[in-house]
Amino acid sequence: MFYAKSPKCNATKFLTVVLLIAILSVLHYMTPAPNPMLHGLLRFLYYIPILIAVLSFGRKGGLKASILIVAIYTPHIIIKWGAIPLQTFEALCENRCRNFIQLNYTNN
Numbered sequence: 001m002f003y004a005k006s007p008k009c010n011a012t013k014f015l016t017v018v019l020l021i022a023i024l025s026v027l028h029y030m031t032p033a034p035n036p037m038l039h040g041l042l043r044f045l046y047y048i049p050i051l052i053a054v055l056s057f058g059r060k061g062g063l064k065a066s067i068l069i070v071a072i073y074t075p076h077i078i079i080k081w082g083a084i085p086l087q088t089f090e091a092l093c094e095n096r097c098r099n100f101i102q103l104n105y106t107n108n
Contacts, residue, residue, distance in 0.1 A: 007028045010056070010057075013052065013056040013057070014052075014056075014057075015032035015054050016052060017049045017056070017061075017065055018047075018078045018094050020048060020049040020052070021046075021068055021069055021072065023064065024045055024046055024049070025069075025072045025073065025076075026040055027042055028042045028043075028073065028076055029076055033080045043073075046069050046073070047070070049065050050062050050066050050069070051066075053066075
């Protein structure tokens with residue numbers, strides 16, 4: 001695995017993960033609901049900080065990043081997409097899939 005060696009490197013990678021999650025979340029919350037293609041793209045981009053966390057901090061780091069994304073993103077799903085049951089269901093299922101994939105398909 002590509003674990004970070006020094007505390008400075010760990011701090012940089014941690015900040016990178018947190019900033020990516022924050023930026024994607026702000027963009028997601030600011031995107032109008034009638035723009036489902038952009039929402040889909042932003043949902044897909046949430047996998048990037050999870051991958052960085054897994055490669056930098058192992059399974060636990062990836063799981064923590066995934067849980068943080070679910071905690072931040074779930075209220076947005078319910079508030080913005082609550083009126084469209086299929087979109088809400090799809091987004092909630094994808095949240096659960098992130099955690100499942102992260103837990104079952106990482107090596108450490």
